Amino acid sequence: MDAFTTHTGTAAPLRRTNVDTDQIIPAEYLKRITRTGFEDGLFVAWRTNEPDFVLNRPEYANASILVAGPDFGTGSSREHANWALLDGGFRVVISPRFADIFRNNSTKAGLLTVVLPEADVEALWAAIEADPALPVTVDLQAEQVTYGDVTVPFQIDPYTRWRLLEGLDDVGLTERHLDDIQAFEDARPAWKPKALPAV
Amino acid sequence: MPKTLAEKVYDAHVVRSAAGEPDLLYIDLHLVHEVTSPQAFDGLRAAGRTVRRPDLTMATEDHNVPTLDILSPIADPISRAQVDALRRNTAEFGIRLAPMGDRDQGIVHVIGPQLGLTQPGMTIVCGDSHTSTHGAFGALAFGIGTSEVEHVLATQTLPQYKPKQMAVNVDGELPPGVSAKDVILAVIAQIGTGGGQGYVIEYRGSAIEKLSMEARMTICNMSIEAGAKAGLIAPDQTTFDFLQGRPHAPQGADWDAAVAEWSTLRTDEDAVFDAEVHIDATSLTPFVTWGTNPGQGLPIDASVPDPADFADEGDRRAAEQALEYMGLTAGTRLRDIKVDTVFLGSCTNGRIEDLRVAAELLRGKRIDADTRMLVVPGSVAVKAQAETEGLDRVFLDAGAEWRGAGCSMCLGMNPDQLKPGERSASTSNRNFQGRQGKGGRTHLVSPAVAAATALTGRLTAPADLIGA
Structure with missing residues (x-):
């Protein structure tokens, strides 16, 4: 996973609530067995069917920060949604509320999710609609979003922040505790079910 | 503690x-x-x-x-x-x-x-x-x-x-x-x-x-x-x-x-x-969704809501977008919504009990001539059990399709999909835009409502069939 420290880019206003992962990338794109190359499926239905869709507008075509309404990433656990956003050039998604699995997947894939109160999202929407070229900086080190003369703090749990700043792989971290895992396994009751052998 | x-x-x-x-x-x-x-x-x-x-x-x-x-x-x-x-x-x-x-x-x-x-x-x-x-x-x-x-x-x-x-x-x-x-x-x-x-x-x-x-x-x-x-x-x-x-x-x-x-x-x-949340079971009626997220649901006795009635601006905008996608007009009675396809299956409602409930309502009847009904058991074992009980015959005799096991039209990763503009009553779990096929429109329902709907071609509660 790539480390995330700070990112500056332009931002696209996605004025929608409940952006589910089926909208971020439909199921037909999930048949692939690769981990990259999902940009063609990103918001494909809205891109295709809605000429005015925000990401179809040239002034937002190069945005790398997505600013959405509450309950972003609901529904399916597909990490392909996070990969598609990364493949589509996004490094940060800002929303008042994220679905748990989406947010968790983001921390594994290196996509930063930033929770801001609705009023701050509204203000950011207004600013980037007034000036689509407005640079927005998301600083994970300082835990703040900055644009124009506005600075908004955000919170993230310190452990996740550390992992993202260092770009650390979770499996490697857990493997430091294999002795603990072995001890736990040794104490499990023998009657706990096993899938093998097949009965 | x-x-x-x-x-x-x-x-x-x-x-x-x-x-x-x-x-x-x-x-x-x-x-x-x-x-x-x-x-x-x-x-x-x-x-x-x-x-x-x-x-x-x-x-x-x-x-x-x-x-x-x-x-x-x-x-x-x-x-x-x-x-x-x-x-x-x-x-x-x-x-x-x-x-x-x-x-x-x-x-x-x-x-x-x-x-x-x-x-x-x-x-x-x-x-x-x-x-x-x-x-x-x-x-x-x-x-x-x-x-x-x-x-x-x-x-x-x-x-x-x-x-x-x-x-x-x-x-x-x-x-x-x-x-x-x-x-x-x-x-x-x-x-x-x-x-x-x-x-x-x-x-x-x-x-x-x-x-x-x-x-x-x-x-x-x-x-x-x-x-x-x-x-x-x-x-x-x-x-x-x-x-x-x-x-x-x-x-x-x-x-x-x-x-x-x-x-x-x-x-x-x-x-x-x-x-803590409290729900009075005695007050519940069959529930159906009208929108494009599973929270946009109402008792089947209700009508399609008017976005203007939502106090929260985000909810209002979501309702407007949902009605546009779903091709629905505020005030339409939910029971007047005509469907093309009924899907009975999925990890939500593809188990034997779900098939039994639906089969009981369909037994000896024919589904609406303009409605397609897909019955997809949740597993090979559910399918075998249903066949032992003769439920496959009930579905087939009613004009429904009896299929092999899988996720099927819940998310349309296989050929079981809605066509653009088609409307389903589905026992699955998500009514997201395009989930059951590009441009498809989904109403989430129970197995009993699915079966009743298949018989009439419109969203229907099982109780509506009595005396019908």
């Missing part, structure tokens, strides 16, 4: 706990399917890692599988390649697979309970958000992403933070014709698609205690649609009776030891929930 059921299960699986770090949680069962696993296996290979506990891992083919002609190679080359990848990966890492054609094949959340692999007090994960289904047995079960699938394959653990605790109390007697699906749709409409965010929900109360295991699975299945991490129900005699004698259930002295432990899996009387 008094604990909730979910806290008891969680605490019993903490491998390691340290200040400032997530807990390391042991995973008792890892269910795997073809869609969210190939990149995880690639990750293992790239890092030179292996699968720590193949014996606690079980794979099946469900999302991509066609429901017609299931013994032939999959026609879609991309779907076939994905299924082939699962076969290669499970063979390479020594994981049991229930492939197409196998007696154990089916939707991953149907086969776990059916095989007795899902048991009370376990931690269960799968790269699929509807893993919450297994919570019906008093297990802590939740969906994970592909990176976490890789993590569990490699270590049989997951870093986790203890979730907050929510109680959803459903008390009183459910009226006739009102089912578990109506209960959970009502819960989601009440608390919203983000209402459960950060919580594990324990469903409690006299109405829940009376439910069968199938019905409990329907309720826990859709916990994710309320945004919850997981949903669970305390195990009781109904749970034990369901499990006893299943292939992987404990036997003899092990059974007694297991039941003794399972019987302790109840929320302590003075345990405190972070949030």
Whole structure:
């Protein structure tokens, strides 16, 4: 996973609530067995069917920060949604509320999710609609979003922040505790079910 | 300190706990399917890692599988390649697979309970958000992403933070014709698609205690649609009776030891929930969705809402967008909405009890001439049981299609899809835009409403059929 420290880019206003992962990338794109190359499926239905869709507008075509309404990433656990956003050039998604699995997947894939109160999202929407070229900086080190003369703090749990700043792989971290895992396994009751052998 | 059921299960699986770090949680069962696993296996290979506990891992083919002609190679080359990848990966890492054609094949959340692999007090994960289904047995079960699938394959653990605790109390007697699906749709409409965010929900109360295991699975299945991490129900005699004698259930002295432990899996009387919700079961009616998220649902007696009536601007905008996508006009009676397709199946409502309820309403009748009905059993075993009971004949005689097992039209990864503009009444779990096919419009319903709707071609409650 790539480390995330700070990112500056332009931002696209996605004025929608409940952006589910089926909208971020439909199921037909999930048949692939690769981990990259999902940009063609990103918001494909809205891109295709809605000429005015925000990401179809040239002034937002190069945005790398997505600013959405509450309950972003609901529904399916597909990490392909996070990969598609990364493949589509996004490094940060800002929303008042994220679905748990989406947010968790983001921390594994290196996509930063930033929770801001609705009023701050509204203000950011207004600013980037007034000036689509407005640079927005998301600083994970300082835990703040900055644009124009506005600075908004955000919170993230310190452990996740550390992992993202260092770009650390979770499996490697857990493997430091294999002795603990072995001890736990040794104490499990023998009657706990096993899938093998097949009965 | 008094604990909730979910806290008891969680605490019993903490491998390691340290200040400032997530807990390391042991995973008792890892269910795997073809869609969210190939990149995880690639990750293992790239890092030179292996699968720590193949014996606690079980794979099946469900999302991509066609429901017609299931013994032939999959026609879609991309779907076939994905299924082939699962076969290669499970063979390479020594994981049991229930492939197409196998007696154990089916939707991953149907086969776990059916095989007795899902048991009370376990931690269960799968790269699929509807893993919450297994919570019906008093297990802590939740969906994970592909990176976490890789993590569990490699270590049989997951870093986790203890979730907050929510109680959803459903008390009183459910009226006739009102089912578990109506209960959970009502819960989601009440608390919203983000209402459960950060919580594990324990469903409690006299109405829940009376439910069968199938019905409990329907309720826990859709916990994710309320945004919850997981949903669970305390195990009781109904749970034990369901499990006893299943292939992987404990036997003899092990059974007694297991039941003794399972019987302790109840929320302590003075345990405190972070949030509580109360639902009066006696007030519930069949519920249907009108919009494009599962929280946009109403009793079938209602009409399509007017976006202007929503106080919150986000809700208003969402309702406007939903009505436009759904091709609906505010004020239209829900019962006047005409459907093209009825889908009976999925991990929400593809179990034997669901098929029985629908078949009973269809027995000796013909479905509406302009309506297509697809009946897709949740597993090969459900299909075989239904055929033993003659339910396949009931569906076929009524004019419905009787298909092979899989996820099918719930998400349209196989050829079972809606065409643009087509409208379905579906017993599945998500009415998202395009979920059942590009441009398709979905109304979520119970199996009873699905069957009644198939008979009339319009959204219909089972009670409407009496005297009709």
